[in-house]
């Protein structure tokens with residue numbers, strides 16, 4: 453039987469943070485192929501044209517669990533060692549609870565939570581000692597955030613789930629890192645800002661996704677369970693550990709100018 457190929461899998465690679473991870477990993481000589489997943493085939497093909505034949509596009513809607521199981525079957529046929537899985541696809545809606553339909557609210561949970569869990573479960577059987585999972589959470593996962601209540605709650609799930617899974621996978625030698633960025637310059641806001649009356653509108657201290665991705669990979673290779681880029685995010689997270697949540701939410705509303 454042929455030697456297994458070493459692969460990385462990056463979800464939401466067609467844009468923003470995921471695209472930056474792809475650009476960084478394509479230069480890794482230990483990886484034979486980079487599987488890039490998203491709904492936009494044209495953007496994934498453009499990424500392949502830009503970065504070369506190592507890039508393997510796979511079109512998928514990760515909010516649909518059946519499609520992730522199908523990806524699992526496809527993976528079985530690949531004779532691959534998944535060295536890195538980056539569960540990055542996700543989105544936010546910056547608005548009040550009643551600005552979204554039930555379907556829109558649940559779809560965010562399906563992608564941000566179920567998609568992350570299902571992709572991990574599908575990929576772990578193809579991982580060996582020394583492999584890494586990076587689950588993209590957010591600074592928002594450290595506190596309840598009014599007017600992005602579902603988004604922040606999904607990111608709390610991803611953070612806590614990843615930390616616990618990291619302990620469980622230690623015996624297999626696989627690390628899980630919850631990546632918790634603050635605001636980054638990506639397309640997140642195109643889908644997130646829907647013109648709601650009460651909404652997150654001030655995105656302070658935005659950083660480049662490239663720098664946050666570099667830090668996240670470094671932390672994952674050092675088997676850290678949490679990755680935070682930027683002193684401002686570290687300080688804000690530190691406050692969430694010591695101040696009552698009611699105060700944290702009040703400060704957030706004041707900062708956003710929401711009454």
Ligand SMILES: NC(=O)c1ccc[n+]([C@@H]2O[C@H](COP(=O)([O-])OP(=O)(O)OC[C@H]3O[C@@H](n4cnc5c(N)ncnc54)[C@H](OP(=O)(O)O)[C@@H]3O)[C@@H](O)[C@H]2O)c1
Nearest residue numbers: 464466467468469490491492514541542635636638639640
């Ligand atoms: N930007 C920030 O300030 C920030 C801060 C903290 C955490 N994050 C997290 O970072 C991650 C990446 O977001 P980003 O900021 O890079 O935003 P982005 O530029 O909008 O990228 C989102 C990616 O997710 C993919 N995606 C969306 N829905 C999908 C679906 N149903 N199935 C498959 N792929 C889907 C998109 O591809 P297609 O549209 O082609 O499917 C795109 O590649 C998210 O988990 C986000 O919550 C972002």
